Amino acid sequence: MESEIAQITQHTGGVIGNAWLMIAFPLLGAFILLVFNRLTDRWGHLLGVAMSLASFVVAVLAFFELIGLGEAERRRAVHLYEFIPNLDINMGLLIDPLSISFALLITGVGSLIHIYSIGYMAHDEHRRRFFAYLNLFVAAMLLLVLADNYVGLFIGWEGVGLASYLLIGFWQFKPSAAVAAKKAFVVNRVGDLGLLVGMFVIFTTYQTLSFAELKPIEVENGTTLAIGLLLLLGACGKSAQLPLQSWLLDAMEGPTPVSALIHAATMVTAGVYLVVRSGAYFFPEGSGAALAVAIVGAATLLAGAIIGCAKDDIKKGLAGSTMSQIGYMMLGAGLGPAGYAFAIGHLITHGFFKADLFLGAGSVMHGMNDEVNMRKYGGLRKYMPLTFWTFFIGYLAIIGFPLLSGYFTKDGIIETAIEHNQVLGWLAVLGAGITGFYMSRMVFMTFFGQKRWAEDAHPHESPTVMTVPLIVLSIGAIFLGGYLVLSNRLLLFLAPAVGRPEELPTFHFVSVPGITTLALVAVGAGYAWVRYAQAEVPVVQPRGSFVTTFARRDLYGDALNESLLMRPGQWLTRIAVFFDNRGVDGLVNGLAAGIGGSSGRLRRIQTGFARTYALSIFIGAALLTGALLLVGTI
Amino acid sequence: MNSIPAPTIEYGTLAPLLVVFAAAVIGVLVEAFAPRYLRKAIHVPLTLLSLLGAFALVLVQVLRGRVSTTASAMGAVAVDGPALFIWGVILVLSFVCVLLINDEGHFVASAAAVPGSADEEEAESMSGGVGHTEVYPLVLFAVGGMLLFPASHDLLTMFVALEVMSLPLYLLCGLARRRRLLSQEASMKYFLLGAFSSAFFLYGTAMVYGYAGTVSLPGINQALAVGASLDPLLMIGLALLGVGLLFKIGAAPFQAWKPDVYQGAPTPITALMASGTLVAAVGAVLRVFWVGLGNLDWNWRPVIWVVAALTMVVGSVLAITQTEIKRMLAYSSIAHAGFLLVGVMATFATPEQNAVSLKAVLFYLAVYGFTTVGAFAIVTLVRDPGGEAGHLSRWAGLGKRAPVLAGVFAFFLLAFAGIPLTSGFFGKYAVFAAALNSGTQPGDSMGGWMAGLVVVGVVASAVAAFFYVRVIVLMFFSEPAADGPAIAVPTAGTVAVIALALLVTVGVGLYPESVLGVADDAASSLFIR
Structure with missing residues (x-):
């Protein structure tokens, strides 16, 4: 059996003792921007960026303070105040390797996207409101990952849901955006209900909702299975996993930075966080609940990949890809401590390269009069070279090109999966091949081939304030994966929080699944080259076979929900x-x-x-x- | 030969009462000797100052901690904590009502003249619109009676107080300047029925004397403790006493006079009856049942239970179909008498519970009295050419023509309905909570039935809310009639009355402790037994 997770100990003083500042900064920003309204129009975006950066600084300082502690002492609880005294529920923060990893991702990538948004939203008269919501989101997301109990987590969970709703519907004058926001909210309610009922069951069974007071279990029983499945339902809602996936594609109605931050890099990974955080308590290795997580992940990674193949809207294609990549993380999260490390690793690298891809897509749209249809792109690499190269790096990372970030983390998940469950593992290999196809299709349709632009399109490179974040993100997309996975750095760092596998995995550069994956990716990319770079791409969508229609209709997810x-x-x-x-x-x-x-x-x-x-x-x-x-x- | 012992009278304790009666007597002398044009100028300050003075004397007793613990005037009057509280409330309410009475045009110049006759015109032109100035001493006598009624310590004193209170009111009811026939009819009915019920009260007193050998309330209670309590003489006497008292508070089935009299009487007098008389009568009911019949609660409480329930239901249900504003308020007053009876029912469990319940009733009386006076003060301002615009249809769209007035009236109606943030809410809440609590006390004679009564009360409140809100809807959501009623420019006195009523209704609604605390102090000493 794996070694137990470390005890949570109380902490006072230092940066960790004041970790609440991380949440307070962006919350204050949102408060000021929303309350003082028009008064802050001129400098509101700068305040938003400053608050996000301040939060990032606190997170970095807390991180260094944490690694200065002994390995067994790296789970620090900070008591804030009594929240519901009658039920003995306190509000506090838990700073441990898992939560600080998320905090760094959220504030780091979040700050980059804040900066990018200054340029992207420059011409929007409601830019200040946009930054207020972004700050609100960052605060809520930090509360979600930093809370030391399920109640705080749930408040953050609902907070990010609210921010997501507000931001998807940011351009609410578009009926499609308003409908999409409502859909996201309603579908998430189903998941939230699961989480809420799960919390009720936890409280009635254990009389506590605090992570410190819950005891890790070795073997599951009926109650923990029920709790696990309920929490999984919550995770499915937030992370757009089957069967609650339908809202994510529509959520692309929001401004592109929102898609990058909330619907790719951070919020949608909250489900993975929930499963990994609850792993020791309700998803012991080899349990039915963990298997359910892995199955959901495998099914979603295939479904997302198939949807991604058929989309002509560049953002929807990326949304399908996000679903698929989160599917990989879920699959990893269902595999116990070895899988956790790769799942979180993939989550972090994905946060970088998917944000990179989304912001790149935003940059393309920015230069193409907000056109999203890839059939009206083509040959753009010469006109926006920086965007092209950063997008291309993100592309290589996501398809798992050797030595880039995605290669290490995705391959880690696939290999661990094959060790645990051959069927799920090889399905993940197949998914990687499809990824190679649809991502290549996207790149070729956008940057290569013939120009198929609308008549009034004058593509141009985006301003520096937008390209600098792209460069920073693509650097992460190149190196981060190798740094985290080689010598098991992330796994050992996370071990106090999520447990350590019996045997430390070693990364094989040459292995049967690895080679197969690469081969399949090469086949997919080659086929895409033939279809979309060499051949003529019709500007009007062809009818396509029934499989294509199936995929275009999001696998009839909406029809299913409807009926x-x-x-x-x-x-x-x-x-x-x-x-x-x-x-x-x-x-x-x-x-x-x-x-x-x-x-x-x-x-x-x-x-x-x-x-x-x-x-x-x-x-x-x-x-x-x-x-x-x-x-x-x- | 036995010499008659000289009675001892505690003048200090009884001073408020004596001041009011003395002022009333002086008022009669003024009527007899002062020239007509001076009378009002003398009466108004005399009346107001005497009421203020009496109130000050009540305050002095309370603040100096000189609340007496024994009966005064040879056991005839008991000026205890609750009595002083009731006195204070009655004095303030009657002061406010006198401010309303001061307004021109409410009272006829010659009540005896045939309506529409030459005599009437002549009297009218001679008086210069002032009307009968006898109103002031009559009001003072009535107020004196109201003070004595709940403080009487024996049944004979109580009967005298009842008559001193009622006779001036009978007269006052007939003095309305407009719609004189209606007013005279009201006066006549009130007199006949009042006399009828007084006879019941007196007969009941005689029967109880026959059983107990005394008319002193504590004496009766002692006789109950030792004697055979199932004596028919006692039961019949008790029932007849009850008729007299329940008539005065307007409990069903003795409520029939209320709508007719309230409608016919001059509105300031209606306000006085609906506030002062009700307070006095409920005080008397409390005293008789609690001091005189406390040992018999197993017998009379089930009967009062039925009366209370019936009163609440009849008042609420009948109010729904009323089309005249004063009649509607009369039925509302009946329903509120029912709610007060719920509180009265609650005062017979354990000593601690009694204080709580008594506090609830006293609190209710105080806040309800102010809201009522305020509501009737507004009624006096909405006028048609022929007098007050009584019919509800004339109130349609008032919110658009006089938003402040309609808004304040709506607020009073909400207080009657018992909506939170008004004093009415806390009044009802206190009474119902006391009733529920008393039912759970061990050894309470009613037990779970108290909860049943509260349920009836809540349902009746819900029904009552309908007709209150209907008036609000009518005022604010209907188009005003083209020839709608004129809003009289209120005099300073009327403005002060409405403002004070609003202040109490809002203030107590937001901060009930202010009055609850005083009621608590008054109730904690309980009645002198």
Whole structure:
């Protein structure tokens, strides 16, 4: 069995003791920008960037303070205040290798995207509001990963959901954006319900929701399986895994920096965080719950890849790819401590190269009058060289080109998966091949081949404020993977928080799955070269086979949701309305009419004659006397 | 021969009462000797100052901690904590009502003249619109009676107080300047029915004396403790006493007079009856049942349970179909009498619980009185050419024509309905909570039935909310009529009345402790037994 995770100990003072500043900075930024509104229009974006950078600085300092501690002492809890005294729930932060990794990713990539947005949103009159929401998102996401209990995590979870809703619908004057925001919110509610019920079960079973007080388990029982599956449902909602994947593609209606930060690099990985964080408690290695996680991951990685093949919208293609890559992380998260390290590793490298790709796509759109259809791109590499090269590096990283980031982390997941479960492992290999195809298709359609531009398109390179983040991100996309995976750096760093496998994995540069993967990727990329770089790409989408249609329609995910959930739901509300109109209202109206009627009849007793009144007094007196005599005899 | 012992009278304790009666007597002398044009100028300061003075004397007793613990005037009057609280409330309310009475045009110049006759015109022109100035001493006598009524320590004193309170009111009801026939009819009905019920009260007193051999309330209670409590003489006497008291608070089935009288009487007098008289009568009910019949609660509480429930239901249900604003407020007053009876029911469990329940009733009385006076003050301002615009249809769209006035009235209505953030909410809450609590006390004679009564009360409140809100809807969401009623420019007195009522209704709604604390102090000493 794997070694136990380290004990959580209390911490005061130092940077870690003041880690709440990480959350406070962006929260303050959001507060100022939202409350002082128009007053901050001129410098609001700078404040937003400053707050995000301040948070990043705190995260870096906390990181160095943490690695200065002994390995067994790297799980530090910081008590903040009593939150719900009646239930003995306290609000506190947990600074450990896992949470600080996320904090660095969120604030680091988040800051880069803040900077990029200065340029991207320069012409939007609501830029200040945009930065307010971005800051709000960063604060909520940090609370999600830093909280030392499920309640704090849940508050952050809902906070990022809110920020995501606000940002997807940022251009709410577009009906499609408003609908997409609503869809994201509603689909996430399903997942959130799972998380919430899971928390209820945890609390009733263990009387605590604090990570420090929960005990790691070796063998699962019915209760932990139920909790695990409920938490998985929550993770599926937030991370767009099957069957709750449908909102992510529509979420691309938001501004591109949002897609990069929230719907690629950070928020959508919250599900992976939830599973890894709860791993020791509810997903022990080899358990049914862990297997469910791996199956969901494998299914989603294939589904996302297939969808990615058929999309002509560059952002939707990337969204499909995001689904797929998170599928890999989920698969890794279902494989125990060895898988955790690769899952988190892939999460971090993916945060870099996917943000790089999204921002690159944004840069392309910026130069092409916000055109998103790749059929109207082509041959752009000469016109925006910096964008092309950074995008190309991101592309190489995601398809797993040797020695780039994605190569190390994705291959790690695949090899670990094959060790644990041959079927899932080889499916992941197949997914990598498809990735090679659809990502190559994207690059070739955009940067190579014939110009298929609209007549008024004048492609140009983006301003420096946008290209610098691209360069920084692509550097991460090149080197980060190797740094984290070789000599098991990340695995050993995370071990106190998530546990250590019995045997440390060694990275094989030459192995059967590795070679197979590379071969499949090469085949996919070659086929894409023939289809989309050499051959003519039609500007109008061809009909395509039924498989293509299947993929274009997002594997009929929406149709499925509609027939399984929406229509029955509508019928349910109709029945409820009918019942309300006829039953409840009928009763209420009938009652009111009854009272009114009796009022009208009783009114006639009030004849206006003093003699009648006197009679009523007399009868009343008689009744009173009779009643008292009667009561006396009882 | 036995010599008659000289009665001892505690003048200090009884001073508030004596001041009011003395001022009333002086008022009569003014009527007799002062020239007509001077009378009002003398009456107004005399009346207001005497009420203020009496109130100051009440304050002095309370603040100096000189609340007496024994009965005064040879056991005839008990000026204890609750009585002083009730006195204070009645004095402030009647002061406020006198401010309303001061307004021109409410009272007829010659009540005896046939409506529409030449005599009437002549009297009208002679008085210069002032009307009967006898109103002031009459009000003072009525207020004196109201003070004595809840403080009486024996049944005979109480009967005298009842008559001193009622007779001036009968007269005052008939003095309305507009719609004189309605007013005279109201006066006549009130007199006949009041006399009828007084007879019941007196007969009941006689019966109880026959059983107990005394009319002193504590004496009766002692007799109950030792004697055969199932004596028919006692039961009949008890029932007849109850009729007299329940008539005064307007409990069903003795409520029939209320709508007719409230509608016919001049509105300032209606305000006085709906606030001062109700406070006094509920105080008397509390005293009789608690001091005189405390040992018999197993017998009378089930009967009062039925009366309370019936009163709440009848008041609320009948109010729904009323189309006249004063009649509607009269039915509302009946419903509130029912709610107060719920509180009265709650005062018979354990000594601690009694103090809590008594506090609730006292609190309710105080805050309800102010809201009522405020509501009637607004009624006096909405006028048609022929007098006040009584019919509800005339109030349509008032919110657009006089938003402040309509807004304040709406607020009073919400307080009647017991909506939170108004004093009415806390009044109802206190009474219902006390009733629920008392039912759970071990050995309480009603037990779970108290909860049942509260349920009836809550349902009645819900029904009542309908007709209150209906008026608000009418005022704010209907188009005003083209020839709608005129809003009279209020005099400073009326403005002060409405402002004070609003202040109490809002202030107590936001900070109930202010009045609750005083009620608590008053109730903690309980009635002198």
